[in-house]
Amino acid sequence: MPGGRLTAQERQQIALGLADDLAYAEIARRLDRPTSTVTREVMRHGGPGAYRADLAHRSAQQAAHRRRPAATARNARVSRAAGRGTGQDDAALRAYEETFTTLLMQSGLPRMSAGVLTLLYVADSGSLTAAELVERLEVSPASVSKAVALLENLGLIRRERVEGRRERYAADGDAWYQSMVAAARSNAQLAQAAREGVGVLGRETPAGARLENMARFMDFVGESITRAAEQARELLHTPPAPAADGEEAPGA
Known part of the structure; x- marks a missing residue:
C-alpha cells in the first residue's frame, strides 16, 4: 500500500x-x-x-513550504532579478505569494495564470520577462506562454516591447475597473432576461413577481457597481502616500 x-x-x-x-x-x-x-x-x-x-x-x-527552512540564496537572487527590493523578507514574501495565488485560483484563474499574475503584482517594476517568470515559477516556457495568453485574453496583463524583440509582461491595474464594469454589464443582461420572463409569465403571477424583483435587484446592484467603479477608478493609479513623520514606509 x-x-x-x-x-x-x-x-x-x-x-x-x-x-x-x-x-x-x-x-x-x-x-x-x-x-x-x-x-x-x-x-x-x-x-x-x-x-x-x-x-x-x-x-x-x-503547508510543506512552511515546514522547510527559510528561502535559499538562489531564491534571493531570483527575487532581485524579478525587480524586488533586497530589503524584503524573502520567506515572508514567498508565503504571501502563495496566499495571493490561492485567492486568485479561488476566483477562477488556473494555477499557472494565478502564479504569473501574482508575481507581476509583487514585482517592484510591475513587469517581468518570460525568462524571469520561467525561473521564478520553475516551470517550462510553454507553461508560462499558455498562462500569459490567458491573462492577456482576460485583459489582466499587457505586453511591453523593450530592447528590440524582447518583451515584458506587465500587470494592468485598470483591469480591475474593467472587471467591475463587465460585472455590471452582466447584471444588466440578467435584469433584461428577467423582465422578458415577466412579459411571458405575467406580472401578477408568483413567478412573474419573482422575476420582477430579481430584475429590480440586478438593476440596483449593477448601477451601484458602475457608480462605485467610476468614483474609485483613480485609486488604481494613485501613488502611495509618503510615510508620516516617525513612521516607517511599508516594507522598510
Missing part, C-alpha cells in the same frame, strides 16, 4: 470520485489508500461539496 503525501493526480481522482458520488471507502480502494486518508483529505479541504483538487494540492504545498 503506498504511503507518503497525496499527489496531484491522486487528489484529482478524489475530486472525480466525489463528483460521481462515490463513498470514501470506494475512492480509497481505487487509490490503494486507507479510507481515513481520503476522509481527512476531503474534510481538511472544504468537504465533499466544495473540494477542489488544485486548491487542495496547493494548500498542501503551502
